[in-house]
Amino acid sequence: AQTVTQSQPEMSVQEAETVTLSCTYDTSESDYYLFWYKQPPSRQMILVIRQEAYKQQNATENRFSVNFQKAAKSFSLKISDSQLGDAAMYFCAYRSAGSNYQLIWGAGTKLIIKP
């Protein structure tokens, strides 16, 4: 069975600086998808970025980028130029390409932005 591990329960960063959130996963599959979701205090889960395992190029979305290391089964999220609005819980999630529904979730990392 697949598992997702986020080893950092909480991280803090100074506003405008860069922070990296860690995520590792375990799977025997070769084709899958990885996601980072953000959950601000408003509670809604918002997709931040998505990575297809068959793509070697790391996904980027504005200030958000990932470092996808398939062999190491690592999928970290880098947030550049941190803003106060980035403060939230961040969840890493895995989905097999063979299944169109089952998301496997990490426990989450609480990101604190210091003004």
Added chain:
Amino acid sequence: DAGVIQSPRHEVTEMGQEVTLRCKPISGHNSLFWYRQTMMRGLELLIYFNNNVPIDDSGMPEDRFSAKMPNASFSTLKIQPSEPRDSAVYFCASSNGARGTEAFFGQGTRLTVV
């Protein structure tokens, strides 16, 4: 698009009462999910519908929980009778089911059973 719409946003009820949570998925999406989030257990998938048909309900904790999707634009999650341990945030999410697409979440219903 208004996104996934859940109601109510908050629900406080007494133990033993019936609770019904509602969800309107994004138009055109054919997959719908109900999740429960607690501090202790994180996000748990309760049930998954595809084209209005329940595909996987293995996450439904017990017979007190039931879910329906009478049509493509509406789903309910019912708890009867409710218990204090059911207190959690319940999320509904939908996706178009295509390969690799993400699920879009509603804002959740915070349920408190006293």
